[in-house]
Amino acid sequence: MQALGADMYPIRNTIMQAMDSVALKAANKDIEIIATEEISDVKVYHNFKWTREVFENILENAIKYSPCKSIIKISIEQLETYTKISIEDSGIGIRDEEYVKIFQRFYRSKDVENAEGSGIGLYLCRLILENEKGSITVKSQYGKGSVFSVFLLNSIPQQQK
Template identity: 55%
Template sequence: MLDAVLKREPILHSDLKEGKLSFLAGKAKRIQEHLLLEIEQAEQEKEQVKQLISNMSHQLKTPLANVIMYEELLKDSALTPKQQSHFLEKMHTQSVKIDWILKSLFKMASLEQNAINFEIEPLPIHETLMDALNTVYEQAQKKQLHIELESDKNPILLHNRKWTAEVFANLLENAVKYSDTGGRIEITVQSLEMYTQISFSDNGIGIDSSEYQAIFRRFYRSKRVENIAGSGIGLYLSKMILEKEYGYLTVESQVGKGSCFTVFLQNCKN
């Protein structure tokens, strides 16, 4: 029986009559099942690490190549001060992108492995929304986008302020990124019986209904936006954060007319 466990072969003593040997056979089978489960989990984790390394390499390849290229260009002594300033700015942009990708990957890996002490508490939602709005204000201004918050109340919801602000910021950044200059983004807060829904609507390029599930997968990017900067991490990260808060995220969209992402957070019990 021990040889069978070590060789991952079936234990053939299960038809023995009741007695010490039958009892040992049952124990051995349970040990074998436990070991096989652990082996399977280890293989899955190994595959996840391989995929993560592969995806990190893919995400970082272009910005790193750009930094190296700009560095080589800056070594040219014939460059004018204006040209040097231009390439330094380009290098800085790529460095910021690398930093953002690495931080996002770290957050994603930490949440996946439950390596973060994730606490939720009753907090007013408007303050969390303002944290997120502050992160996209400058980007929205550059594209002359009008952002409007429609809410008469400031409900107390169960959430983690820091991580939920990250969810809202991801949704707002996507709305800004995929909206045309002069567009409009509306944020509405509506209380329901068990949840409060916070909706983010834009009049951007929209999403095909066939991609509703795919956009929440890790590193997924639609072919329609391949030429627009992005990593495919934001929505996946947002979905994970909300699951830890016992909330969820939905999307409704129409190609060419815009999208509406809705976050559902639990109301606090009176």
């Protein structure tokens, strides 16, 4: 049985639909979401619906925590085993000591505890991606922004074949 109905699907459609779903929120803050290069139709192992939710959550956070009139960049890099999809913002960033905490259920940074949210989004992103044999990482500079990278398999996992 495949994880969450995952199979080989083009990642472009998944990303584009996630971008479409957050377009109004971005427009309300005059934030532009751009792809740093053409998003190709590379097929990766994922569940369209759930992986779209992952990208929507990351994009919504980027919009929520970035200043008005900023840019969010999406890039794709095909590696040997995985395809890496990175979403870069110029938001508030994450403190070094919080890196290990942000993917925990209900965790909210003291910097954003008064902002809308429940602290479950990144936790669910991690769970969805783990179920798809993928992963999520973050690099951030506090006060300067973050880059969330999603890694999805370039082929169906061996135990799934």
